[in-house]
Amino acid sequence: MAFTQQNLDAIEKAIATGTLSVEYNGKRITYRSMGDLLKARDVIKTELLKQQAPGVPRSSIAIYQRF
Template identity: 85%
Template sequence: MAFTQQNLDALEQAIATGTLSIEYNGKRITYRSMGDLLKARDVIKTELAKQTPGSSPRSSIAIYQRF
């Protein structure tokens, strides 16, 4: 299944409002917990990044040095 930005938007709105059910394209999905919503959002973000050439999930690293 190819995810869309609309899928991600629906999940992010549900997360922001604390709603466990989302609806898009005439389908309703109810997640068991906020944790499940967050996991689904992360999966969709990763897949959308793969669909965009030259794009990758961003991460950062902190380096601490003691002088």
């Protein structure tokens, strides 16, 4: 499934309002928890990034500090 910015907008609106139901593509989805909604948002964000720049490897850096 190809996600769109509208999908992400709907998820983020639900998160902001504390609603567990989201409607997009003519379907209504009710998530079990805010955690599930946050995971769905992360999946959609990742997929949108892949669509914008296919084939570009992603990397991250962890920085540790001693206190």
